[in-house]
């Protein structure tokens with residue numbers, strides 16, 4: 001009997017947390033001009049990139065379905081033109097949740113694996129997502145790259161394999177000099193790497209390195225999460241990824257276990273990247289799980 005209130009309060013807490021997660025009534029969707037034809041929308045979930053011009057609107061990612069009216073309202077503040085194309089940087093629900101609404105207005109375009117994962121449903125970090133509605137599925141898919149020629153520029157989607165997931169695309173607004181990196185870039189925090197969906201830390205580092213070689217100076221970078229970035233901020237992120245990899249590799253060579261690394265805060269120098277979502281411990285574990293496949297403790301024998 002005495003345990004009941006504890007269980008109850010836990011259940012209430014869990015419900016409250018869930019309800020809070022799902023309550024979008026207080027979310028504000030705000031638009032800010034980035035460069036050229038391109039704007040960035042922030043609200044809840046992944047940042048949205050927007051191209052506006054005579055041909056209509058192209059949006060890159062669309063957050064959550066309940067936010068669709070607020071996203072529309074924010075777009076109305078920029079232009080009266082209709083939505084023509086929706087590009088998805090990857091399949092996660094905080095980037096594709098609005099597909100089922102906006103897919104009725106425009107054509108959804110994504111990398112092949114995005115469609116596969118949306119169509120089949122998936123488990124992300126232990127949470128199950130059911131198969132997406134038909135209107136949420138990409139109509140046009142590509143394996144490597146695809147271009148949309150609208151609003152006076154080439155909007156180029158390029159697939160970068162096995163980074164955040166196995167279906168990531170980086171979107172280049174070539175004339176506006178803006179890039180949307182999707183979740184291959186968390187600006188200012190440790191990233192979530194969806195290993196279960198084909199993501200990898202090593203692949204992520206390779207992707208960011210490669211993207212950096214393609215970026216012109218002065219480029220503005222819309223990250224999947226976090227504030228607008230630029231080339232120096234992306235370089236800093238790349239250095240953090242490589243830095244944490246190197247520190248964990250050294251610790252493994254010195255015989256440290258994952259538990260010891262957590263206890264001793266092996267990655268303390270990078271603690272300012274920790275968030276509620278990806279804590280220092282979680283990032284240590286993500287990196288450890290991968291590095292430990294390649295790096296082994298150096299045996300100290302005679």
Ligand SMILES: [Zn+2]
Nearest residue numbers: 090092164183
């Ligand atoms: Zn994601």
